[in-house]
Amino acid sequence: MSEQITSIFGGRRGRFINPTLALAFFIGLAGTVTVFSLATNDEGASSVILGLVLLAIAGIGVSFALAAGLLQFPGQVSRNDLAKLICDASTDGLLLTSPNGKILYANEAYLSLAGVRRLADCRPVERLFSGSSEIAEAVYRLAQAARTCRAAVEDVRLSPPLAPGDEAGWYKIKVRPLALASKRQAGQACLWSVADVTRGRERQEHVFQELRDAIDFLDHAPAGFFSCRWNGDVPYMNATLAGWLGHDQAESASGGLKLTDFVVRGAGALTAMAPAKDGAACTEEFDVELKRRDGQTFPAHVLHSVVYGEDGVPGPSRTLVLNRTLAKDAAADPGTAGASMRFTQAFDATPMAIAILDKNGRITRSNAAFARLMPESLKQNGGAARSIFASILDRDHAALESAIGAAFQSAPDIPPVDVGLTGDGDRSARLFISAVEEHHGTGATVYALDTTEQRTLQNNFAQSQKMQAIGQLAGGVAHDFNNVLTAIIGYSDLLLANHRPTDPSFQDINQIKQNANRAASLVRQLLAFSRRQTLLPQVLQLGDVLSDLQMLMRRLVGEKIDLELRHGRDLWLVEADVNQFEHVLVNLIVNARDAMPQGGKIILHTRNVTAAECASYNEPSLADADYVAIEVEDFGHGIPPDVRDKIFEPFFTTKEVGKGTGLGLAMVYGIVKQTGGYVFCSSTVGKGTVFTILLPRYIPNETQASRSLEQAALPSPDLTGHGTILLVEDEEAVRAFGARALASRGYTVLQAASGIEALQIVEENGGKIDLVVSDVVMPEMDGPTMFGELRKRGVKAKVIFVSGYAEDAFAKNLPEGEDFSFLPKPFSLKQLIEAVKGKQ
16 A cells, blocks of 8 residues: 555656557457467477467566556556645645654645655654744644544644744644555554645734724723623723723623613613614713712713614614713813703603604604603614604694694693504503704704503593493383383283183283393393392302303304313302303303304313412402402404403494394393402404403301392292282382282282382371382382381381392391392282282
C-alpha cells in the first residue's frame, strides 16, 4: 500500500500498456502454440516446447512489471495524476505520514511552508512548529490524536512566522486518519493540513477592536443608555447611566436589574407602549423620574424605541436617557425646570388617559394611560400620523369631530363625548375635550375615562330593571287572568254538575273547561317568570330526579339525538319543587333538541360547585356559596350574542309564528330564581350552547320545623258540611261562584267585596264566623291585613287564603305563629269544596 500511496502522491511513474494490444498479443501466442502442437514430427515438438518456455518467461516479466508499477493501465494512471494535481494545487500545506511517522507525501504548499524543495528534506509538523509552550501543547495534542487515529484541529500563533515579513502568524493545523488496505503494511496513515489564516485573524481582530471601540464610545457617552425587555428585565446599561444611578455595570449585564429598580415614575409608560406592525419600530418620548442606589431621585427625559418581530412579539428596547439635572436650562432657572419636570411627571404618571391633538385629530403627545386605553391610535401605518379616530368606532366620529372643532374655536363648556372603542370586546370611553395653547398654536386636550365597566353595570342594571318591570306586569296580568279563569272554570263545574254526560251541551261545557285549564297553564308560566307562582319545595337528590326523568327525556329528543347523562359523585341535596324543576329540564332539553334538527348529542351533567369555584363563572350577580350545578349542553347552531341577551324575556322567541309562545325560558328563569338559584347561558355560534343552573346546597337545620308538603286536605267522600263561612273576594264573578258552590254543599255563606266590608259583616254577626275564605290582593284592605284585624277583634275562625300569587308573597305579612291554608287560583269547584272541608 505504501508503494501505491507513493505512486499516487508523486513516486515513480510506471509505463502503461494498452489492454487491447495485450489481449491481441496473448491470442497470437495461443494460436502459435496451437499450430505447433498440431505438428507431428519431433522438430515441431521441440519448437512448441521452446515457445511455451518463452511465453512463460514473458508472462512472468509482465506480472512483475505490473506488480512493481513499471506497467500500468491508462485509467489508473489518469486517476493517479488527477489526485496528485488536486493535492499539488491546494493552497493549504498537505503532509501524509505512515503509521510509523514516515513522510509519504508533501505538496508544494507544505514544502514552501517548511522552506525546502525536496521531500527528503521535509520536516514533520511536530518539528516544523516549535516555539512557546502554548504552541508545544497544541502540537502535542495533535500528535496524540494522530497516534490514536483521531481527527483534531488546533489554531496556533507562531512568532516569528514561517514566512518572513510579519511579526507573527496564525495557522490552522488539522490531522485526520486515512485507512491503509495493504497486507504488507496494516494501520492508518495520517493526513496533515496546515493553513495560513493570518490575514483572516487580522480582519477578525480589526472588527473586534472596532466593536470594542463602539462599546467604549457607548459606555462613556454623555447620555445614558439601557435596554429592557417587555417583562421589565434590563439586560444592558451603559457605564454613564450606571454611574448616574450608582449601580455596578456588571450587575445589569448579568440580568440582575429590573426596570422598576431605578425608574420611580414612568415605568408603566415604558412597558405600555402601543404595539406597532410586524417588524416595525415604535418610538415614544417620556419624562420619568430615576432613582439612584442611595434612594435619591432625579428627573430624566427618555427616548424609548421598541422593535417588533414579524410574529408581533416585542424585542428588547433601545432607550436613550438624558439627565435633566445636567441641562443648561435647569442650571439657569432651576425653579422653572423643576416645575416643568413636575408637570411632565404628573402628565405621564396620571391614571387618566391624556392626549394633545391638532385640529385633524392627530396625536402630538400622549401619556402611558392613553397608550393602554387606545393603542390603535398610536400605531403608525406606512408613516402616516397617529390619529385618535383609529381607536373610535365609526358611528362616533362625527360627535368627536364636532367636539374637537369646538375646542379649536375656544368654545366654553364642551359637553363630554361617549364613544365606543375598537378592539376586542365591547369597550367604551368618555372623552372630555378642552382647548390648550401649544408653542405651535392652539390644540385640543382630550381626557379619556374608561367607562367599559361602568356601562356594563348600567346595562346589567337596566336589564334587571326591565326584567323586574316585565315580571311585575306579567304578575299583574296573570293575577287578573286567574280571576277570570277561576270564574270560567267554576261556572263550568256548576254547569257540568247539572248536565248528564249524554246531554249534547255536556261536551261543549267540558271543552270550555279544558281550554280554560290550558289558559291557566300559560298563566302559570307568566307567574313563574315573575317568581310569584305557587311552589311546593322538598328536599331532592338531583341524581334520582334525573334518573326518573330519563325515559321521558329520551322520548322527547327522538332517535336522531343521543342523550348522555353524566352524574357527579356525592351530589349535595337541594330544596326545590320537583314538578317545576322537571318542567325546567324538559324545556331546556326541548330547546337543545330544536337546535340540532339534523341530529346530534345532548349532554346533561351534574356536579357540586364550591364557593371557591364561583369566581370561574365570571358572573357578577353570583354570590359565593355552595351549589349543585346542572348543565345542559348541545352542539347545535348556537345563539348569536344579540339574541342571547333577550332569551329570558317573556314572549321573545326565534321560532316561527305558531310554534312558540316565548315563555319557555322565561319560565325557566323565574322558577330557578324563585328557588334561590341562578341560570346562565354560554353559546358559540356554530358550535353549541350550554345552559347552567346553580341551585343552592340544602343543609338541614335542627331547629327548622318540619313542614308538610301537602297544602290541600285529602278528599273526603262526603263533601257536604255546615257552618258559617265568610267569603271575601273583590272579583264579583269569583265571589258569586264561590258562594253558590259553598251554599250548595250546606254552608251558610256571608259575602264581602273587600277587607273593610268583611270587618263590618263580622261585627254585625257578633263574631260568629266558623271559616274565612279570603282573597289576598284586594282594594282598600288586603287579606293579610284583614286577618290581623280579625285576630285583634277576638275572631278565632280558621282562614283559607286564595290567590294567584305564591304563598311566600304574603306569608311574611301575617302575624307570627298563625295557622292558615292556601288555595292557589285558578281553582275548580271540587278543589274549593275539598279545601273548605279540610279546615272543619
